[in-house]
Amino acid sequence: MITVKNIVVSFSKRQVIKKVSFQVKEGAVVGLIGPNGAGKTTIMKTILGLLKFEGAIQINGSAVTVNNHQALTKVGALIERPAIYPFLTGRQNLTLYCKNQQDVLDLVTSLEMTAYVDDKSKQYSLGMKQKLGIAIALLNQPEFVILDEPMNGLDIEATILVRQIIKKYADGGTSFLISSHILSELEKVITDVVLINNGEILVEKPITELIQNEHQQYKLVTNNLAKTVALLDANGIKSENNETYLMIDASRILEIQPIIYAHGIQLLELSPITIDFEEVVVNVLKEREVNPK
Numbered sequence: 001m002i003t004v005k006n007i008v009v010s011f012s013k014r015q016v017i018k019k020v021s022f023q024v025k026e027g028a029v030v031g032l033i034g035p036n037g038a039g040k041t042t043i044m045k046t047i048l049g050l051l052k053f054e055g056a057i058q059i060n061g062s063a064v065t066v067n068n069h070q071a072l073t074k075v076g077a078l079i080e081r082p083a084i085y086p087f088l089t090g091r092q093n094l095t096l097y098c099k100n101q102q103d104v105l106d107l108v109t110s111l112e113m114t115a116y117v118d119d120k121s122k123q124y125s126l127g128m129k130q131k132l133g134i135a136i137a138l139l140n141q142p143e144f145v146i147l148d149e150p151m152n153g154l155d156i157e158a159t160i161l162v163r164q165i166i167k168k169y170a171d172g173g174t175s176f177l178i179s180s181h182i183l184s185e186l187e188k189v190i191t192d193v194v195l196i197n198n199g200e201i202l203v204e205k206p207i208t209e210l211i212q213n214e215h216q217q218y219k220l221v222t223n224n225l226a227k228t229v230a231l232l233d234a235n236g237i238k239s240e241n242n243e244t245y246l247m248i249d250a251s252r253i254l255e256i257q258p259i260i261y262a263h264g265i266q267l268l269e270l271s272p273i274t275i276d277f278e279e280v281v282v283n284v285l286k287e288r289e290v291n292p293k
C-alpha cells in the first residue's frame with residue numbers, strides 16, 4: 001500500500017501541494033485527476049522521492065524521502081517524458097532496466113512492439129516512445145506503477161492495449177496511480193478517484209461511489225405511462241413525465257413494481273439515469289468554485 005499523509009510541497013515558498021493525504025491499496029487503480037496545474041505531476045514526483053516535502057510517504061510501511069529511495073525498488077514509473085536513451089534500440093533500453101530478460105519478451109509482445117523494437121528509439125513516433133516508456137515502467141514485476149498521462153500520443157488500438165495490460169497487472173495485485181486528462185478513457189480502467197484542485201484533495205472515493213451518488217433518478221418505462229403516473233401519484237410517488245419515460249427518485253423505486261403489477265401494467269424498463277464521469281468531475285469542480293472551503 002502507498003500511504004501519502006499530509007504532504008506539503010513548495011516551490012520558492014509557494015505551497016503547491018497543501019496537506020494532501022490519500023492511499024493506494026493493493027490491486028487498486030487510482031486515477032489522480034484535476035485541472036492543469038492542480039498538482040498531479042508534483043504529487044507523483046514527490047512519491048518517487050524526487051522533490052523535497054513535508055509530511056510522510058510510505059510504501060508498504062517503508063518511508064520514502066529525498067535521500068532514501070529503498071522503498072521504491074518495487075515501483076515502476078512513467079513521469080512526463082519517458083526516460084529513453086535515443087541511440088539505443090527499444091529492446092536495448094528495456095534490457096538496460098530489466099532484471100529478467102523474459103519480462104522484456106513478454107512486454108514487447110503484449111504491447112505489440114515487435115515490428116520496431118530493434119530500431120533505434122530516436123526514430124520512434126510519440127506513441128512508440130510512450131509505449132516503450134510504459135513497458136519500462138512495467139518491467140521487473142512492480143508492486144506499484146505510477147503513470148503520468150500514459151495515453152499521451154497513443155492511437156485507439158494502443159490505448160485499448162494499454163488499458164488491457166493495466167487491468168491484467170492490477171488483477172495480479174499491482175497497484176497503479178495514473179493521471180490523465182482523458183477522463184472517458186481513465187474511467188474504464190480505474191477503481192478509485194483522487195480529484196485535486198489547487199493542491200488540495202476535493203474527492204477521494206471509489207469511482208462507483210462517485211458516480212452512484214449522481215444516480216439520484218431512475219428511468220421508468222411501462223406500457224401505459226399515463227396510468228402509471230396516476231397510480232404513482234395516488235401512492236405519493238412523484239414522477240416527472242418525459243413523454244417516452246418517467247423519472248423517479250431512487251429512494252422510491254422498490255415500491256413501484258408491486259403497484260404497477262397489481263394494476264396489470266407491464267414494466268418495460270427501470271434503470272438508473274447515469275451522468276458520466278466527466279460530468280461528475282466538472283460538477284464537483286464547479287460546486288467548489290461557487291462554495292469555496
Ligand SMILES: Nc1ncnc2c1ncn2[C@@H]1O[C@H](COP(=O)(O)OP(=O)(O)OP(=O)(O)O)[C@@H](O)[C@H]1O
Nearest residue numbers: 011012016034035036037038039040041042043181
Ligand atoms: N519546478 C517547478 N518550479 C516552480 N513551480 C512549479 C514547478 N513544477 C510545478 N510547479 C507549479 O506547481 C503547480 C502544480 O504543477 P503540476 O505540474 O504538478 O500540475 P499538474 O496537475 O500535473 O498539471 P498538468 O495537468 O498541466 O500537467 C503549478 O502551479 C506549477 O506551476
